[in-house]
Amino acid sequence: MQYNNLGCAGIKVSALSLGAWVTYGEQVDEDVTFKCMVAAYEAGVNFFDNAEAYGSGNGEIVMGNVIKKTGWKRSDLVISTKIFWGGDGPNDSGLSWKHIIEGTNAALKRLQMDYVDLIFCHRPDIETPIEETVRAMNHVINQGKAFYWGTSEWNADQIMEAYGIARREHLIPPVMEQPEYNMFKRQRIEREYIRLYKEIGLGTTIWSPLASGLLSGKYNQGIPSGSRFSLEGYDWLRKRLEGAEGQKNIEKVRQLSEIAKDLGCTTAQLAIAWCSKNPNVSTVITGASRPEQVDENMKALEVADLLSEDVLDRIENILDNKPKPLPNFR
Numbered sequence: 001m002q003y004n005n006l007g008c009a010g011i012k013v014s015a016l017s018l019g020a021w022v023t024y025g026e027q028v029d030e031d032v033t034f035k036c037m038v039a040a041y042e043a044g045v046n047f048f049d050n051a052e053a054y055g056s057g058n059g060e061i062v063m064g065n066v067i068k069k070t071g072w073k074r075s076d077l078v079i080s081t082k083i084f085w086g087g088d089g090p091n092d093s094g095l096s097w098k099h100i101i102e103g104t105n106a107a108l109k110r111l112q113m114d115y116v117d118l119i120f121c122h123r124p125d126i127e128t129p130i131e132e133t134v135r136a137m138n139h140v141i142n143q144g145k146a147f148y149w150g151t152s153e154w155n156a157d158q159i160m161e162a163y164g165i166a167r168r169e170h171l172i173p174p175v176m177e178q179p180e181y182n183m184f185k186r187q188r189i190e191r192e193y194i195r196l197y198k199e200i201g202l203g204t205t206i207w208s209p210l211a212s213g214l215l216s217g218k219y220n221q222g223i224p225s226g227s228r229f230s231l232e233g234y235d236w237l238r239k240r241l242e243g244a245e246g247q248k249n250i251e252k253v254r255q256l257s258e259i260a261k262d263l264g265c266t267t268a269q270l271a272i273a274w275c276s277k278n279p280n281v282s283t284v285i286t287g288a289s290r291p292e293q294v295d296e297n298m299k300a301l302e303v304a305d306l307l308s309e310d311v312l313d314r315i316e317n318i319l320d321n322k323p324k325p326l327p328n329f330r
């Protein structure tokens with residue numbers, strides 16, 4: 001495993017990590033969660049990602065139980081949670097001072113931990129002044145309940161606003177973003193955030209490297225039963241797949257599978273390796289519903305070494321979606 005600094009921060013995260021969304025505390029039982037997390041840990045993963053919203057809190061409960069059961073040393077781990085969707089009441093969601101403090105306390109209780117290493121604002125909250133959120137995150141860190149704070153799916157201007165307020169008010173600035181990044185979703189990481197890597201040392205913990213499994217090639221011949229796209233409540237994924245864009249993407253995955261075959265790897269490994277190759281990606285958060293998937297995905301770093309300029313050009317030709325410079329790009 002390779003360990004990267006989280007942007008300009010001193011903390012080091014494994015280049016590949018494991019997250020709970022959809023799967024742990026929801027799709028699979030605690031025994032499978034245990035096996036997946038152990039497989040990841042044994043491959044060198046130190047970062048496990050979570051959110052108060054995952055499985056309505058069950059994601060944190062099962063991951064916390066596994067960590068307790070294994071007896072892993074807390075200082076060997078980087079644990080995150082994300083605050084935004086904590087319940088149905090008017091003050092159970094968003095990024096107010098109140099919800100950030102109450103949401104963090106509840107998450108720590110579910111995780112059975114005194115602190116998380118990373119805490120994210122899971123989405124921007126247009127109903128709360130950014131200054132209030134920055135002050136609340138500063139307070140959470142000063143109380144020792146988290147070590148670093150960041151954002152998820154905030155645009156570059158919102159991140160810069162938070163950073164500017166923190167600097168002006170002598171508060172702790174955000175250091176990381178958690179955006180979606182995969183072969184089909186490239187604009188933010190490859191274009192929008194470019195100046196943030198240089199100007200504020202932004203680190204990134206990217207999500208859905210397989211576009212929810214699409215880039216593993218498992219949907220090339222339809223939707224296998226038990227897969228994420230077949231789950232109840234995920235019709236939006238199925239609809240997306242059945243649309244024109246989805247069908248185009250499936251055709252691209254079929255062609256990517258040919259490249260994987262030539263390299264002697266799986267399509268999933270190729271897709272994860274491609275994400276990890278981007279120097280602005282601090283860690284690729286993988287997801288897995290079976291320990292065998294973890295074993296397969298964790299070998300992606302070896303595949304990254306095989307991605308020569310020629311191979312990357314072949315991939316680029318298939319994807320045909322290289323982000324264009326922004327009009328005011330500098």
Ligand code: NDP
Pocket residue numbers: 018019020021022023049050122152153178179206207208209210211212213214216218226227228229268285286287288289290293294296297
């Ligand atoms: P992926 O795009 O990698 O999808 C993971 C899913 O794909 C697995 O659960 C599994 O689903 C399938 N899969 C994984 N490996 C293989 C394989 N080798 N072969 C075949 N199928 C495979 O990542 P996620 O969408 O799960 O996102 C990863 C993490 O990112 C989340 O757990 C979460 O921590 C974070 N995230 C953050 C978000 C945010 O807003 N900040 C949003 C979404 C995710 P199955 O077997 O069930 O088909």
